[in-house]
Amino acid sequence: MSYFDFMLNDNARAVADEAREMVKNEIDPEYIKAMDRDEVKFPKKIYETYAKHNLLGVRFPKKYGGRGLNWVSSIAAQAEIGCLGTSCGCAFVMPDIVGEALFHFGTEEQKQKFLKPMLQGKLVSAEALTEPRGGSDFFGATSKAEDKGDHFLVNGQKRFVVGAEGADFFLVYVRTNFEPDSDPYQRISTLIIERSPGVEVSYLYGLMGTRGGGTGRLTFRDVQVPKENLVGPLHGGALVFHRMMVPERLCSAAPVIGGMRSVLEIAARYSDKRVAFGQTIRKFQAVNSMLAQGVTLLDASAAMVFQAALAADADHPKLRRIVSETKKFVTDANWEVANIAMQIMGGIGYTDVYPIERAVRDARLCQIWTGTNQIMDQLIQHEYYKEVLGDTNKYRDIEKDAMSADMKHEKIFDDEEMWKAHEETPKK
Numbered sequence: 001m002s003y004f005d006f007m008l009n010d011n012a013r014a015v016a017d018e019a020r021e022m023v024k025n026e027i028d029p030e031y032i033k034a035m036d037r038d039e040v041k042f043p044k045k046i047y048e049t050y051a052k053h054n055l056l057g058v059r060f061p062k063k064y065g066g067r068g069l070n071w072v073s074s075i076a077a078q079a080e081i082g083c084l085g086t087s088c089g090c091a092f093v094m095p096d097i098v099g100e101a102l103f104h105f106g107t108e109e110q111k112q113k114f115l116k117p118m119l120q121g122k123l124v125s126a127e128a129l130t131e132p133r134g135g136s137d138f139f140g141a142t143s144k145a146e147d148k149g150d151h152f153l154v155n156g157q158k159r160f161v162v163g164a165e166g167a168d169f170f171l172v173y174v175r176t177n178f179e180p181d182s183d184p185y186q187r188i189s190t191l192i193i194e195r196s197p198g199v200e201v202s203y204l205y206g207l208m209g210t211r212g213g214g215t216g217r218l219t220f221r222d223v224q225v226p227k228e229n230l231v232g233p234l235h236g237g238a239l240v241f242h243r244m245m246v247p248e249r250l251c252s253a254a255p256v257i258g259g260m261r262s263v264l265e266i267a268a269r270y271s272d273k274r275v276a277f278g279q280t281i282r283k284f285q286a287v288n289s290m291l292a293q294g295v296t297l298l299d300a301s302a303a304m305v306f307q308a309a310l311a312a313d314a315d316h317p318k319l320r321r322i323v324s325e326t327k328k329f330v331t332d333a334n335w336e337v338a339n340i341a342m343q344i345m346g347g348i349g350y351t352d353v354y355p356i357e358r359a360v361r362d363a364r365l366c367q368i369w370t371g372t373n374q375i376m377d378q379l380i381q382h383e384y385y386k387e388v389l390g391d392t393n394k395y396r397d398i399e400k401d402a403m404s405a406d407m408k409h410e411k412i413f414d415d416e417e418m419w420k421a422h423e424e425t426p427k428k
């Protein structure tokens with residue numbers, strides 16, 4: 001039974017079942033351990049296993065290698081894959097993220113050359129947004145592509161690119177508009193840059209978690225990129241970026257469900273066996289309350305992911321707020337749940353006898369990548385103000401239900417209004 005089981009239609013349930021069986025039977029634990037030891041630099045073998053089952057980017061049309069399903073089916077599969085950890089989860093969702101840009105903005109040639117082979121597992125992609133100078137300030141990117149007639153000449157650096165080690169091509173955001181006073185939203189373009197001379201990839205060692213996922217630094221030195229590799233309009237990278245941020249954030253949240261589920265199950269089984277003071281620790285209210293908190297967070301997170309998938313399928317106007325909230329809530333919940341699992345297990349949870357410590361290390365990143373949770377706050381409040389201030393007539397105005405609602409001289413918002421009310425208040 002999939003985690004979302006009762007919420008899914010038959011198609012989505014079938015995809016989730018297939019993903020669950022694959023994860024259960026076909027992924028070698030020794031490979032997962034080798035990844036955490038940094039002996040595997042990119043989980044190519046696992047990526048190929050996903051592709052063998054045609055599970056990459058199931059929401060894209062069949063003619064491009066997908067299954068013609070929807071977001072709900074996609075998140076149902078992601079939630080099954082997530083128990084493998086953030087590196088394997090990321091390899092699974094990257095075609096959804098890069099595919100969003102190629103599918104919505106790419107030319108037919110780009111779809112045939114990059115999207116289709118990527119969904120078939122023949123090509124590996126990575127996305128390069130973050131620069132050493134900063135990730136949150138995306139529109140300040142300084143990596144540049146100069147127009148040289150039939151090609152762009154690309155120079156610059158990107159860092160923290162997951163999958164860089166394994167990628168055959170990169171979706172890269174670069175500055176193309178060099179007008180000093182240009183609008184930051186009209187400065188950036190999106191390019192497909194194939195692994196080629198001039199594209200240097202250096203593997204980034206020393207990550208706290210998410211190891212073996214191929215996270216690296218990219219350096220571009222006089223890389224010649226053909227004009228036909230421009231994705232979307234010239235200087236129109238903002239359009240592509242905003243579209244890509246939906247899968248980026250939804251796919252940061254959905255796999256986490258599988259991670260949360262599996263650590264809670266380990267902690268629950270442990271607490272059912274472990275004895276202290278003559279009884280199993282699950283009998284202690286302090287322990288079972290922690291578990292209850294964890295399970296509640298897991299179910300709330302699953303509901304949010306499902307809601308966000310429905311909003312994405314409907315391309316709902318509140319989608320941007322909903323995916324940002326989902327990314328923030330679910331990744332914060334994941335951090336709490338991983339720590340709850342560790343706490344329930346006591347000292348042994350802190351060792352590598354159980355995979356809880358790895359889950360804690362992985363969980364921490366989820367609050368940082370794909371836009372930090374502070375950036376999610378910025379988006380959420382921005383979208384909410386826009387909604388609320390833009391439509392004041394939709395619901396009953398309960399301000400009028402207050403006993404003294406008509407005391408206008410008490411509804412003062414600034415100095416000017418205060419003095420105006422002062423003048424207008426009748427003298428006694």
Ligand SMILES: Cc1cc2nc3c(=O)[nH]c(=O)nc-3n(C[C@H](O)[C@H](O)[C@H](O)COP(=O)(O)OP(=O)(O)OC[C@H]3O[C@@H](n4cnc5c(N)ncnc54)[C@H](O)[C@@H]3O)c2cc1C
Pocket residue numbers: 126127128129130131132133134135136137159160161162163207210215365368369370371372373374375378
């Ligand atoms: C293992 C790993 C994998 C990653 N994978 C990828 C990848 O595949 N592709 C990619 O492009 N990037 C990737 N990233 C980069 C990641 O998305 C960035 O690290 C993240 O967006 C934050 O950028 P930064 O590290 O430059 O921090 P900064 O932008 O310097 O932020 C530092 C702090 O300031 C806060 N801050 C900044 N601006 C604001 C603001 N306006 N309001 C409130 N707070 C603010 C941030 O929340 C944060 O706490 C990855 C990172 C890691 C560690």
